[in-house]
Amino acid sequence: MARTLNLGILAHVDAGKTSLTERLLQLGSVIDEVGRVDHGNTQTDSMALERQRGITIKSAVVSFVIDDVTVNLIDTPGHPDFIAEVERSLSVLDGAVLVISAVEGVQAQTRVLMRALQRLKIPTLIFVNKIDRMGARHDSLLTEIAERLTPAIVPVDSDPTDLLATLDDSVLTAYVDGSLTADHLRESFVAQTKQARTYPVFFGSAITAAGVPELMAGLVEFLPSAQGDAQGPGSGLVFKVERGERGEKIAYVRMFSGTIHVRDRLPFGKVTAISVFDRGPAVPSASVAAGQIGKLWGLTEIRIGDQIGEQHLRTEHHFSPPTLETVVVPANPAERGAMYLAMSQLAEQDPLINLRQDGVISLYGEVQKEVIQATLLNEYGIAVSFxxxxxxxxERPAGVGTALEIIDEGENPYLATVGLRVEPGTGITFQLAVELGSMPSAFFNAVEESVHRTLKHGLHGWEVTDITVTMTHSGYWARQSHAHGTFDKSMSSTAGDFRSLTALVLVNALKQAGTVVYEPMHSYRLEIPGDTLSVVQPVLVRLRAFPLSSTPRNASYLLEGDIPAAKVHELERLLPSLTRGEGVFECAFDHYSVSC
Known part of the structure; x- marks a missing residue:
């Protein structure tokens, strides 16, 4: 019976992820020649901008076959500015390959990705690429991987007994009584990998193909196939949305259960066409079934993250949110409306852009800003600056605050009673301390909607989070009408009354509690030549990037600490001149700290 494996290829930028994808497609007989990222002729980097810059910007899906297994391979961006593309892909994977350069080793993005894979328990193989390069490492790199990613690694050509004996009681027992066989050991190794408890390590080179056939065999042996009943209830997740040549919306969906057919009606529209991935790009199909990834046309109202069917699928955030924002400004003021429409379409493909009416967008970094600028010019003909x-x-609440407005009392202009209490919490939680039947559900819904909308802008203008909002009082006037049956709004509570009053009450409760502003902080590792330490340290102090540790390493120093997200770009700009171009800096979002 044919099997399907939905596989993610993840890596820090320049580790060779897209080159590995090309080699897998060539060995899988999908392409005749391997494309090169630097030549702009790879299969998955189809955007003109991707080819120009030599980096992956959008996740892409392509398919090949190993024995009886159809592999739907999702090539994801490696640059941290496009981590949102990776996040959306994680929720649809059966397994993953984490690519690490044998020269550069474990980098900032590598650690971020590995933490997400471990958190989601996604079975993962590690492929150490570029073993043909000058400076490639083996033993020292394995030590680095064990220390910085996970100790549960085993090179596939090594004896896994020691590790497996700590994870599998049957291996330990068989080892002690002398009955452990090679087959028993291999079965345990495979089982533990499929449970994301062990991580096989392969060494090779995507450019020369060394070690790639062994990796392909490992995909089939160590990673689990897609599960799901094609005859069961429909359940799928939309992880990517793009626009076609005619501007039509195309949704990428991973089906976990059931089958979708052309002409099926979904809450987002009627399916007018389907294609599924088969030995290369997607091909037209009458349906997409459990385990498959398909492209759906006709769903005009669908968005990234939408679920098809009734089953709840895991869609929580796996990475930190964007920590930067900017305002997009059209070069021609008359094109502001067209720019906003174009930006709205880009936000469909990347919701974390979080486009606002005033042209403000959220960002992960400066490269993302450059890509948005180039996309608006190349695809929409709109020149913009930032x-x-x-x-x-x-903002987070500093304490507890309460506020109350009673219907028809004091200066309350609304036909509603709303009492709220705010206090520190985790995330944003809204709860009731009043009877659910004390007023119509539409009014409670209006209160909750208003709470979330109001928290978008706290006392200092930032979003309020890590807060629990409790509704302590409620009251309304029932629907009133005149003798001839017409509705009397002046004597009847509406959902609008509750939305408007909730915003006022919540702000008053926040004022009583007070809020504290927190700024995003990145953890960093900085390796510099030893003789530049005295020059670099004062700059770190000025940028509030105080080292928490300083470790001498032969002729260099390894500095580790925290740096405000706002200062990262400046440090990256200054570092080459401070360290003769020899400084190696990596960082990733770590936490929020009280703003100075």
């Missing part, structure tokens, strides 16, 4: 990039801070 205001200065600023940091996105958050």
């Amino acid at each position: 205001e200065e990039t600023t940091t996105i801070c958050i």
